[in-house]
Amino acid sequence: MLILISFIYFSYLIIKLYISYNEIRFVKNALFLKPQILDEKEYKKAGKYKIINEKFNTIKTFFDYALFLMWISWGLKFLEKNLIKEDSILESVTFLLIVLFINYLFTIPFDLYATFKKEIEITTIDKKTYILDQVKSLGLTVIFGTVLFFTIIWIMKNLPSWWIWGFLVMFSITIFINMIYPTIIAPIFNKFTPLEDKELNSNIEKLLSRVKLKSDGVFVVDASKRDKRLNAYFGGLGNSKRVVLYDTLLNTLSVDELLAVLGHELGHFVHKDIVKNIFASGSILFIMFAIFGNLPDTFFSSLNLSSSSHMTIVMFFLLSPIILFLWMPIFGAMSRKNEYKADEYGAKSQSKEALKSALLKLAKENSSFPLSHHLSIIFYHTHPPLVDRVKRLMQ
Numbered sequence: 001m002l003i004l005i006s007f008i009y010f011s012y013l014i015i016k017l018y019i020s021y022n023e024i025r026f027v028k029n030a031l032f033l034k035p036q037i038l039d040e041k042e043y044k045k046a047g048k049y050k051i052i053n054e055k056f057n058t059i060k061t062f063f064d065y066a067l068f069l070m071w072i073s074w075g076l077k078f079l080e081k082n083l084i085k086e087d088s089i090l091e092s093v094t095f096l097l098i099v100l101f102i103n104y105l106f107t108i109p110f111d112l113y114a115t116f117k118k119e120i121e122i123t124t125i126d127k128k129t130y131i132l133d134q135v136k137s138l139g140l141t142v143i144f145g146t147v148l149f150f151t152i153i154w155i156m157k158n159l160p161s162w163w164i165w166g167f168l169v170m171f172s173i174t175i176f177i178n179m180i181y182p183t184i185i186a187p188i189f190n191k192f193t194p195l196e197d198k199e200l201n202s203n204i205e206k207l208l209s210r211v212k213l214k215s216d217g218v219f220v221v222d223a224s225k226r227d228k229r230l231n232a233y234f235g236g237l238g239n240s241k242r243v244v245l246y247d248t249l250l251n252t253l254s255v256d257e258l259l260a261v262l263g264h265e266l267g268h269f270v271h272k273d274i275v276k277n278i279f280a281s282g283s284i285l286f287i288m289f290a291i292f293g294n295l296p297d298t299f300f301s302s303l304n305l306s307s308s309s310h311m312t313i314v315m316f317f318l319l320s321p322i323i324l325f326l327w328m329p330i331f332g333a334m335s336r337k338n339e340y341k342a343d344e345y346g347a348k349s350q351s352k353e354a355l356k357s358a359l360l361k362l363a364k365e366n367s368s369f370p371l372s373h374h375l376s377i378i379f380y381h382t383h384p385p386l387v388d389r390v391k392r393l394m395q
């Protein structure tokens, strides 16, 4: 079984490498051609950034594979031998938190490089903010992880067909976290201040009222303390929406462009994309619980592992990237279709030109290369490449 699982993971690695190889070759070739959409300097910079990114991800993929082999060949056995004495829920939860923590420790060097080195021209974060972010995310992971693991392990030990109940709990917690994210979790990391510009405020109100939504306040978030990326989003369920604008967006876009971007986001609401996304994530989560909830005992015994609740959850963590990878072409296709429709809506609510120039500024500030190899698009893109979006917009 060890050989079979390693082989499956290895095939996943090879496919990922093949996609990256194609993407790098594609971008290198594209850089020889006439710049598309962006001006020459931006185009070259975005291309260079894309290639660095792909190479970085390739190294990370190899590293993840090594970490996976470490866990599956002896790490899990070693930890279980030293930690699990009575097979209590508390021991199992501790086991899972330690596995997560060790994985986290191993990924720190990559994260440091990605934050302070690789994205040197995009990130603006200072060391203090970075360390505070890490401490806060660790704290939140421990709190939510403990609650989640306790509940799921209790269910596993006490209920028949536990995976159905486990799925329902996990799905509810995911929805709950999404609900409290804009008002409780996001403010832990960023400062939200009400938008002072009265005119823009009333323009946003007007935009919302056209689709019978109310504003629950327009806030500016200090995203520029981390990087230069531009973004805006709507939060909250029901008819009143909390509108969040990145300060980077406010500083870079004109009023027309900003309203076009909000029009795009509003398009997602009008087309019920948020609900569709929740359903899509729910269905893959259900499939994953169905798989891991029905792993035969021989699966674990042939790996020399116990078929315990904590081992089942660890397998879920270790193998879910492969399932998500196979799922991505379906989810990505749906998402890219929704993006085109949201663009259409944004263009209608403001103007094609405003949305187009906003998209160009977004690409420039995010240093995103406007083209991509088709395999990369299929497996990784939730948004269509910029060239295609602009083309479709201008039809």
Ligand SMILES: [Zn+2]
Pocket (backbone or CB within 6 Å): 264, 265, 268, 339, 342
């Ligand atoms: Zn969108």
